[in-house]
Amino acid sequence: MFASISGPRRPSPPRAARHARRLAVLATAAAALAATGLAVAATPSSAAACNGYVGLTFDDGPTGSTNALLSVLRANNVRATMFNVGQNVQGNPSAARAQVDAGMWVANHSWNHAHMTSMNQSQMQSDLSQTNSAIQSATGVRPQLFRPPYGETNSTLQSVAASLGLRQVIWDVDSQDWNGASVSQIVSNAGRLQDGQVILMHDGIQNTRDAIPQIMANLNSRGLCPGMISPSTGRAVAPDGTPPPTTAPPTGSPTTPPPGGGCTATATFPNVWGDRYNTSVTVQGASNWTVVVAVTAPQRVSTTWNGTASWDSTGYVMTMRSNGSGNTFGFTTMMNGNSSARPQIRSCTAG
Numbered sequence: 001m002f003a004s005i006s007g008p009r010r011p012s013p014p015r016a017a018r019h020a021r022r023l024a025v026l027a028t029a030a031a032a033l034a035a036t037g038l039a040v041a042a043t044p045s046s047a048a049a050c051n052g053y054v055g056l057t058f059d060d061g062p063t064g065s066t067n068a069l070l071s072v073l074r075a076n077n078v079r080a081t082m083f084n085v086g087q088n089v090q091g092n093p094s095a096a097r098a099q100v101d102a103g104m105w106v107a108n109h110s111w112n113h114a115h116m117t118s119m120n121q122s123q124m125q126s127d128l129s130q131t132n133s134a135i136q137s138a139t140g141v142r143p144q145l146f147r148p149p150y151g152e153t154n155s156t157l158q159s160v161a162a163s164l165g166l167r168q169v170i171w172d173v174d175s176q177d178w179n180g181a182s183v184s185q186i187v188s189n190a191g192r193l194q195d196g197q198v199i200l201m202h203d204g205i206q207n208t209r210d211a212i213p214q215i216m217a218n219l220n221s222r223g224l225c226p227g228m229i230s231p232s233t234g235r236a237v238a239p240d241g242t243p244p245p246t247t248a249p250p251t252g253s254p255t256t257p258p259p260g261g262g263c264t265a266t267a268t269f270p271n272v273w274g275d276r277y278n279t280s281v282t283v284q285g286a287s288n289w290t291v292v293v294a295v296t297a298p299q300r301v302s303t304t305w306n307g308t309a310s311w312d313s314t315g316y317v318m319t320m321r322s323n324g325s326g327n328t329f330g331f332t333t334m335m336n337g338n339s340s341a342r343p344q345i346r347s348c349t350a351g
């Protein structure tokens, strides 16, 4: 819960000026799309009216009111980044999953909101990796961003985070919602956001939820759209091409692997329930193999077996490697409203 882990926070330190370039952002997004091949539908937040992107972030969740926050965000076509506390995720994994299902990005905000600069290197490592595991276990998504509690950091913490594949992200604008700011004060603070910048807000605060419609009206009037935070730059950029749940296009069920690659993977769907289904994939032609599988948003893989899974940054493309459990692996996919799509096998590689 927010109350159990909140404490005095400090305003952000001055940040160096930075330079988001819209053309570069668009080129990066296009390259990412070409690389993943994911189908993309036009969305309100990626309309041509966007002159730039800002990162809306909500810390300290999930909380007892995460669902209320997600409802407001969805109603306002907002995709945001949720800096989750590991023990909150462990205590409420379904709320963390709901964040992802609602199109949010999930990120690491430490295990229990400690003052991490007083930890030694191995304590930092343990704290962040435990949090990554809890988030990945609950959501199927591996975090790529980390925000230290209270914005307190040092070079050791940054290098530990980097070693775990986490980009540190502080903030440019502090909404002051943690400090009792009124709705109008939160709206006013958000009004300072410029292209590429990131604002600090929190899960579990009523005034924050109430401010979102006005924050969005202000951003829209300035041609700014909610974006994702780039794991490579820490700046807000266009969403990565992963379609939000409401705009996911249905697909057929192509399960024929592309030719070549040294092995063949064939998918069947032995169990289909109302909200989820199982996929069983049998590999022929290799005993050590790597199979790449893509699922269609808003579907999400919730469980895997008989292989070692890893994920790309979108969370929709899974790479499964043999782990000595034989040549048939499986996974459960949550439909999340799309009951027709089935996973696509991208490749099967021997060795």
Ligand SMILES: [Zn+2]
Pocket: 059, 060, 109, 113, 149, 150
């Ligand atoms: Zn926090």
